Amino acid sequence: MDKKGPVKGKDMNDLTVMEDAAVAITNGNVVWIGSVEKAMNIQAEQTIDAEGKLVTPGLVEPHTHLVFGGSREKEMALKQQGVDYLDILKQGGGILATVNATKKANYEELLDKTLFHLDRMAMHGITTVEAKSGYGLDRDTELKQLKVAKEANVKHPLDVISTFLGAHAIPPEYREDPESFLDVMSDMFDEIKENNLAEFVDIFTETGVFTVEQSRRYLQKAKEKGFGVKLHADEIDQLGGTELAVEVGAISGDHLAVASDEGIEQLAASNTIGVILPGTSFYLGKDIYAKARQMIDSGAAIAISTDFNPGSSVTENLQFIMSIAALRLKLSPAEIWYAVTVNAAHAISRGHEAGSIATGRKADIVIWDAPNYMYIPYHYGVNHAKTVIKNGEVLYERQSIR
Numbered sequence: 001m002d003k004k005g006p007v008k009g010k011d012m013n014d015l016t017v018m019e020d021a022a023v024a025i026t027n028g029n030v031v032w033i034g035s036v037e038k039a040m041n042i043q044a045e046q047t048i049d050a051e052g053k054l055v056t057p058g059l060v061e062p063h064t065h066l067v068f069g070g071s072r073e074k075e076m077a078l079k080q081q082g083v084d085y086l087d088i089l090k091q092g093g094g095i096l097a098t099v100n101a102t103k104k105a106n107y108e109e110l111l112d113k114t115l116f117h118l119d120r121m122a123m124h125g126i127t128t129v130e131a132k133s134g135y136g137l138d139r140d141t142e143l144k145q146l147k148v149a150k151e152a153n154v155k156h157p158l159d160v161i162s163t164f165l166g167a168h169a170i171p172p173e174y175r176e177d178p179e180s181f182l183d184v185m186s187d188m189f190d191e192i193k194e195n196n197l198a199e200f201v202d203i204f205t206e207t208g209v210f211t212v213e214q215s216r217r218y219l220q221k222a223k224e225k226g227f228g229v230k231l232h233a234d235e236i237d238q239l240g241g242t243e244l245a246v247e248v249g250a251i252s253g254d255h256l257a258v259a260s261d262e263g264i265e266q267l268a269a270s271n272t273i274g275v276i277l278p279g280t281s282f283y284l285g286k287d288i289y290a291k292a293r294q295m296i297d298s299g300a301a302i303a304i305s306t307d308f309n310p311g312s313s314v315t316e317n318l319q320f321i322m323s324i325a326a327l328r329l330k331l332s333p334a335e336i337w338y339a340v341t342v343n344a345a346h347a348i349s350r351g352h353e354a355g356s357i358a359t360g361r362k363a364d365i366v367i368w369d370a371p372n373y374m375y376i377p378y379h380y381g382v383n384h385a386k387t388v389i390k391n392g393e394v395l396y397e398r399q400s401i402r
């Protein structure tokens, strides 16, 4: 699966599958791929027998809100009563509740919690993760989140790629003046760049949050400072965020649950990857799912992700999201695999090292308790990862209880 760029449209069905294959790893990288028979000639220091099970690239998770304080289980009752996600936010709950908890948490607590969630992701077969800030909404707390993500990248074997999402909500003190709030956040760009604290800048373009015009100006500034840009776009209300993602040359437009037909056409004709987060539709109890089928049929490149966060999608299990992608987005198993490997890696600028098993790439590999690639989305809600290998080292091995 040595793909140079994201895989688009109908090519997402053209999956490379080898039977009876073997992979040789040296110094954390894949150095050879071939048949088991030929592999018998290789003198290996260590051999792992995959026992005929499915072996794939490690999953790449291109959209998470990994670093946060607290949890929001009390909101579940409100959701059951039909209180809308944006109304909870308007009343100071939702994202703003997590902002308060994140402000209160000290650096060490946040780091511990982040490492815990990364462990869980690794146990579920994820080997590369994008992590957004956005639960600070003030300079110090945003920096605290970004520093935690940077340290987590060093301390934890998984690769953590950081995104600055200071423009995630309007804090109450700026309710009447969101422009000034965006100025405060964009004033941080230089410091973030100089300290290597984020590669991407993201914004929540949504009713009651930031408008298309505000988002355009903010993202242009980010681009001028050398950041790649991303958007939370067309998640709940159709504001034209998909079109904006294409217009500003975003590496990805994320959510896109209510993207217009015109937006989908533009996405298909662009280099922007649609990062679809069907876990949020599921978890917020909505019937509206992104038209991922139409996007691929129109020729777009799609990735899928958990959107792991404490409010709209509380799971580290990307395998479960793969099942939702099959059942609700109507994607084929091959499309789903591209969406969680090659395309997910390209959505965070890691297409050159992650998302495929190819010579010269990192040896990020998962052996699954599954007979074939179609099996993972089919058998839903459980963890199929048996052995997770990161940079050539076994990171996780499922213990047997028998």
Ligand SMILES: N=CN[C@@H](CCC(=O)O)C(=O)O
Pocket (backbone or CB within 6 Å): 065, 094, 095, 098, 204, 232, 235, 280, 307, 309, 310, 311, 312, 313
């Ligand atoms: N929609 C905006 N942000 C997150 C949710 C964050 C939260 O509810 O805490 C998302 O991608 O769904």
Ligand SMILES: [Zn+2]
Pocket (backbone or CB within 6 Å): 063, 064, 065, 232, 307, 309
């Ligand atoms: Zn998100």
